[in-house]
Amino acid sequence: MKKFALVSISLLATALSSFSQEELGLGDLVNNGLKAMNEGNWEEALALNGEATTRFGENPEAAMTIHGPQFGVIWFRKGVTELKLKKFEEAKKSFEACYKDFPNKPNANSKNPFNKIALLKWGEASMGLGQYKEAIDLWKKFLEERAKSDSYPQGPFHVNMAICYFKLGDIQQGVEHLEIAIKNKTQFQTPDAAIISGFQSLVEAAIIAKNEQVITDFISKSRGELIGPPFEMQRFSKVLMKLAADAIKAEMKVTALSLYQLVPSTQVVIDDLRTEISGMGGLNSINAGGARLNKAALEAELKRAEEEFRTGKANETVSLAATAYLLETMGNPYGAYAAYLQLENYYPNAERREDNLYHLFRTAAVIGKSEESLKYGQIIRNVFPDTKYLQDVQKLLLSQLFFDGEYDKAIEMSSEVLESGMVKQGTDDHDFASFVLAGSYFYTGQYDAAAPLLEEHIKEYPESKFTMQAQYFQASNTSRLQYWTRAASQLDAFLKKYEDAPDKTYIPLALFDRANAHYSEDQPDGALEKTDRLISEFPESVLIDQAYVLRGNVFESEGDLEAAEGSYNKALELAKGQGHNATAGEALYYLISLLSQEEPGDETSEEHKKAAGYSDDYWKNFADSSPYRAQIAVAQVNALNGVGRSEDALKYLQEVISILAKQPQAAGLEEAINSYTLAYLESHSPEELKDHYYSFPGINSRDKAARALLRIAIIGVFEGVAADAEAADRKRSARAMIQVLFQNLKTDFELKDLSNYILVKLGDYLRTTTSAPREAIPYYNEVLGRQNQSYRFGALLGRADVFGLSDSAADLDMAIKDFERIFNDSQDSKEREFALYRIIQILMKKGDFEKAAARANQYLDRDPEKSLGFSAHTAEVGLILADSFRERKMVDDAIQMYVKVWGANMGYIKVSAPAMKSWMELSFERNRKSTDPKIVSDRQGAYNGGWRYLDLTRTSKEKFTPEEVTLWQEVEKLVEKYVADPNVKSMKQIQAEKEANK
Structure with a gap:
């Protein structure tokens, strides 16, 4: 309000001073009063404006006659100064006088520009007196009467309306106004302090009404708008913590937890303040996000925050302990552990450290972090040797083993605990031990043993806190x-x-x-x-819109594109209605992808028109907080090209790349860069692309991940040139460029500067698309050497795959070790399957044929009790198993397995041709004779099988890759060789004999 009032008053100074030439006393009072207001001298300004209204406006009718409506401005200024000084009763009278006594009249020379605005300020004065109903009525009157030219601060206006409704107990109306202020925060320039004030009133009203849902719904819906930069949120921490404490007293745990989660950590605040101060450079103040940042003030805040952090007196020493307690009582031990961990790591001087350490140890055990739990248990014993928790440490070992995945040890210990009587039947400890035993059998794949134990547990402990949750969460x-x-x-x-x-x-x-x-x-x-x-059964479920997205996926996979489009549209409609912007963005993504599949033609298709419309809807309404920006920027290219908006397609891709470049884990960045690359090359050369990518708009030197991916994209383009160019000098030039680019990549980017995601991406690129896969090893090793566990299995898989290509025995052993870790511990089925497949390949390469066969049988086992559910490499693994039989001289087994392989994979030449060739060779060598005219001898059978294979696959030969042609021709040569044997009849002879017999 300060900005509005002062700006508006200064604009009227000239107008009011026009009559000061006749009445100098009034003019001086007006101008001096205005000067005092602009300088923030509110007492002086009130005295001057008060004297002006007393001496020259005591009789409103006379003042109106002499000065006209314009005299109401002085009353308005007087009211503003009274508001500033919290003289609300006096302010009401001043604004009332401005509104009632000095209305504007048609065709009058002078105007009172604040005549209707006075209603707004009058309402503020009423609000200050706690007259909330009156304030609301005045504001409604203002909205009805105000002229379109009457500008006012809409954000604070709606916040004030919300607060008044909250004070009156009308939470629904209050939320509507508060959401208006929040949703339009940028447009209305709503101050953060005003939003927090409105939010505070909402929480207070909800606590009084015992209405927890309205708070959780509001926070869930508006969290992004409620949370500002950490250094700004720090200013509201005390308010938020008080509200949380009030919520706990009211037994509103979810509310309390949500409020504590809004309090930023002091370390984050410190980092944020340092970043802000550093970004100001040599400037003392800057404008940022509609606010003025003062370096001295920020430095003072930083100093205070650092002192609180150092002494253990930071807000979160209280909020984190309370949050941990709340999370655990609400069934979230993971969150509780994280909160206790922060307390220990960042606030070792906090009060009640002994309790915090014990709870950290205990929650670590509950969530299966055995190493961490043992570590903190040892700290408890060392720092607090007389701790009251010493006996409990031993009891939690079972929990550690189970939740850390040490299921064999958990079976051993839980059996011992139950059989020894260490825990009494009917207690929580017995409940948990029996649950661990049953669950451990389940996790180790011993389903027969687990089934009766689970049944017994559920029967004996029907009220167990584990029953329903465990069953759903395990299945999910x-x-x-x-x-x-x-x-x-x-x-x-x-x-x-x-x-x-x-x-x-x-x-x-x-x-x-x-x-x-x-x-x-x-x-x-x-x-x-x-x-x-x-x-149909759960129409109010928050998953309804997602269900329609899934239905669209199903219809699309079945080729029913019309039904798919309808389902995606229904999902979009529901998501918009429920405010589920993430699902709305997902539905739009699928719609755009569905309708953009065809390549642009000479005429614009209806599908492309619709896709372009959905694209505009997405970018206008959902892009800001959507995770689908990159996917949609890629998917919409065909459609936008088809409607003549190619420049828009490039623009969106470029914007997405620039935005994702700022994000540490920018999923989709690589796809966006690849699509942009293809689009850019439509009208530019590879050399121009290189120059463009080295200075890509919106990407600066700090965006190391994006810059690295752009370099990788350039390398990919020149590798394509090197592979496809017909001219030898062009090939040499491209290869030289690739070498330079790789060298620059290594020189310009330190591995430590890149995220785990980018390191794995770069490693995978080097491993799978270049001729030097071993160049990827340092990237994978960097990930594996970090404390950050993200993308660890991806790095293990990449490193193992590279080592598996080596001829060194040590490298092959390292590859198997990494692959075994993935197979045993990864939670990604595809990673586990690939790991087992490569283990089988490497064992064959090492000559360990028996182990290779055992692991191949493990892969291929389809017994419901033992099946791993793997199938992607069935053909290849079958061929390896057959080869292992051959290497071990198990001729009959090898022959049978080769038949299974080529019989089931006839069109898969890469597998069927080697299987056919090996089968023919073994059959020919075995040379088993047959006296039964219905059964051919081995050598004749080898020829016959090879001939039929060639005959059945010959029609597809034009589509073979060069590698497949070579494999096919090896079978062809073998057929030609065997038919030359005098004991083998050619197919022509066989057919002639059949004709003769007829």
Whole structure:
């Protein structure tokens, strides 16, 4: 309000001074009063404006006659100064006088520009007196009467309306106004302090009304707008913590937790302040986000924050402990552990450290972090040797083992605990021990042993806190690990068991997971049936819009594009109505992808028109907070090109690349760069692309990840030139450029500057698309040497794959070790499958044929009790198994296996041709004779099989790759060789004999 009032008053100074020439006393009072206001001298300004209204406006009618409506401006200024000095009753009278006594009249020479604005300020004065109903009525009157030219600060206006409604107990109306202020925060320039003030009033009103849902809904919906930069949020920490404490007293745990989560950590605040101060350079102040930042003030805040952090008196020493407690009571031990960990790592001087350490140790054990739990248990013993928690440390070891995945040890210990009577039946400890035993058998794949134990546990402990949650989360986790068959079984059992349970919390989630499992197992009818149930039985579920997205996926995979489009549109409609912007963005992504598939033609297609419309909707309404920016920028290219908007397509790609470049884990950045590369090369040369990418708009020297990917894209382009160029000098030039680019990549970027995501991406690129895969090793090693665990299995897989290409025995052993780690510990089914496949290959390469066969059988095992559910490399693994038989001189087994391989993979020349060739060679060498006219001898059979193979696959020969042609021709040569044997009849002879017999 300060900015509005002073600016408006200064604009009127000239107008009011026009009558001061006749009445100098009034003019001096007006101008001096205005000067005092602009300088913030409110007491002086009030005295001057008060004297002006007393001496020259005591009789309103006379003042109106002499000075006209313009005299109301002096009353307005007087009211403003009274507001500033919190003289609300006097301010009401001043604004009332401005409004009632000095209205504007048609065709009058003078005007009172504040006549209607006075209603707004009058309402503020009423609000200051706690007269909330009156304030609302005055503001409504203002909105009805104000002229379009009457500008006012809309953000604070709606916040004030919200506060008044909250004070009156009308939470719904208050939320509507507060959301208006928040949603239009940038446009209205709503101050953060005003938003927090409105939010405070909402929480206070909700606590009084015991309405926790309205707070959680509001925070969930508006979290992004509520949370500002950490250094700004720090100023509101005390308010938020008080509100959280009030919520705890009111037993509103979710509210308290949500409020504590809004309090930024002191370390983050310190880092943010340092960044802000550093960014100011030599300037003392700058404008940022509509606010004026003062370096001296920021430095003072930094000093205070650093002192609080150093002495352990930071806000979060209280908020983190309270948050941890709340999270655990709400069933979130992971969050509690994280909070206690922050307390220990950042605030070792905090009060009650002994308690915090014990809870850190305990929650670490509960979530399976054995090493961390043991570490903090030892710290407790060292720092607090007489701790009251010493005995509890031993009891939690079982929890450590189970939640850390040490299931064999957990089985051993839980069996011992249960059999020894260390825990009494019917207690929580016995409940947990029996659950661990059953769960450990499940996790180790011993389903027969687990089944009765799970049944016994559920029967003995029907009220156990683990029963429903464990069953759903295990099933859901299995589906997320993409073990679809196992997940389907678990989810079906869960749905059947709990379909009539009063608590339906997990049923819609399980239905959605089951639908996903159906879809992933190529069971479209099942996926549609489960989503139908979800939609019809749980119409209020937050997953409805996502269910329609999944239905669209199913229809699209089945080729029913019209139905898919309809489902995506329904998902979009629901998501918009529910404010689910993420799902709305996802639905738009699928719509754009669906309608943009065809290449642009001479005429604009209706699909491209619609896709372009969806694209505009996305960028206008959902792009700001959507994770699909990069995907849509890529997907929309065909459509925008098709409607003549190629420049827009490039613009969006460029913008996305520039934005993603600022994000540490920018998923989709590589795809966006690749699409941009293709589009740019339509009208530019590779050399121009190189120059463009070295100075890409919006990407600066700090955006190291994006710059590295841009360099990789350039390398890819020149590798394409080197591969496709016909001229020898062009090939040499491209290869030289590639070498230079790689050298620059290594020189310009230190590995430590790149995120784990980018390091793995770069490593994978070097490994899979260049002729020097070993160049990737340092990138993978950098990831594996860090404390940050993200993308660890991706780095292990890449490193192992490179080592597996080596001829060194040491490298091959290292490859197997890494692959075994992935196979045993990764939660990604595809990673585990690839790891086992490469283990089998490397064992063959090492000559360990027996182990290779054992692992191949493990891969191929389809026994429901043992199957891993792997299938992507079935053909290749089958060929390796056959080769292992051959190497071990198990001729009959090898022959049978080769037949299975080429018989099931006839069109897969890369596998079927080597299998056919080996089968022919072994059969010919075995040379088993047959006296049964219905059974051919080995050598004749080898020829016959090879001839038929060539005959069946010959028609596809034009589509073979050069490698496939070579493999096929090897079979062809063998057929020609065997038919020359005098004991082998040619196919021509065989056919002639058949004709003769007829």
